[in-house]
């Protein structure tokens with residue numbers, strides 16, 4: 294009886310405490326006024342000058358000319374009147390768990406998945422500080438990118454918004470399989486790791502996509518051709534049939550998710566487009582028919598055209614095997630020419646760099662090549678903001694500077710419409726209304 298009374302008393306107390314809590318008015322969200330000397334909002338192709346962005350809590354409340362904005366006396370003001378202010382950048386092809394310095398084969402045997410997770414933590418910070426407030430991470434051990442996304446969202450450490458895939462889905466012996474070791478060599482952490490990644494035939498593919506969705510991925514990544522940095526396969530050769538790719542695309546779409554396909558070779562690219570894949574990663578050896586099909590289906594190309602510099606330079610110093618160097622020589626230059634062709638033809642383009650092949654934080658080095666190979670600077674910036682937001686299905690919340698969107702805002706000192714390499718040095722970073730970098734220095 295006594296126990297019951299105590300329990301009831303506790304309940305009454307708990308309820309009244311809860312009721313009191315309810316009555317307290319929520320603290321007013323923090324309001325910040327950002328003075329923008331030059332503003333590129335990724336809606337228009339030109340700057341607006343002397344603007345004020347009002348940030349309330351996590352979101353942009355309004356953007357208006359300074360002359361029409363009342364800034365209260367005691368307001369919190371960020372003065373970027375000598376800078377160019379832009380939307381946070383978006384990289385649709387990263388591998389946050391990899392760092393671009395472990396090319397010698399021995400690391401396949403030495404590194405544990407936990408090391409990848411620690412790299413992911415460091416790389417997330419670097420990415421955010423480079424002005425990339427969102428990334429789509431497309432391939433890591435299960436389920437590193439999902440955990441990274443959750444930890445960042447919970448505020449455990451700074452990093453970009455992550456749209457997370459699971460491990461790369463590959464056919465047996467494909468780009469995502471650890472091929473060319475002796476049959477008795479197993480380097481998977483646990484047997485299931487392989488089950489989340491290697492699938493053959495429509496049924497296994499459906500199962501693998503479903504299993505990945507079960508563990509919280511936002512997006513599916515599958516391989517439609519061989520690769521450069523794998524062993525014993527050819528980047529030009531298709532991997533998976535169109536029917537297999539279609540099964541994966543259908544499963545992803547049924548769950549309301551997007552799907553990206555790695556594809557260098559022309560046949561694999563076309564298989565993937567016809568299968569209903571949303572973005573072709575690399576698209577290096579695309580032919581005219583592939584370009585025509587991409588336009589017809591509205592498929593994005595996500596072409597990592599900076600990578601070649603690093604793979605044929607630093608990566609060799611870091612022990613990249615000759616086979617991979619030779620394969621890169623087959624695709625790298627052609628990829629840049631085909632980028633130009635695709636841009637001219639009006640294929641939808643996203644910004645994806647394959648960061649992790651080269652060190653994270655250097656993502657913006659790709660802008661130089663995008664302009665060299667056919668884009669205007671405004672087009673390149675819109676590709677890395679508005680278009681990339683559309684590809685990752687976040688167009689309603691990020692990608693442009695407009696009232697109602699998340700306050701993901703960066704600033705540079707130079708004039709990126711004149712010299713796009715100004716984006717390689719980002720001085721100011723705000724994500725969701727929180728400042729992470731100011732005056733070129735991290736604020737955490």
Ligand code: ARG
Nearest residue numbers: 520521522597600601624625
């Ligand atoms: N992850 C890709 C692969 O191994 C990298 C390709 C990089 N080369 C390039 N030119 N984009 O196939």
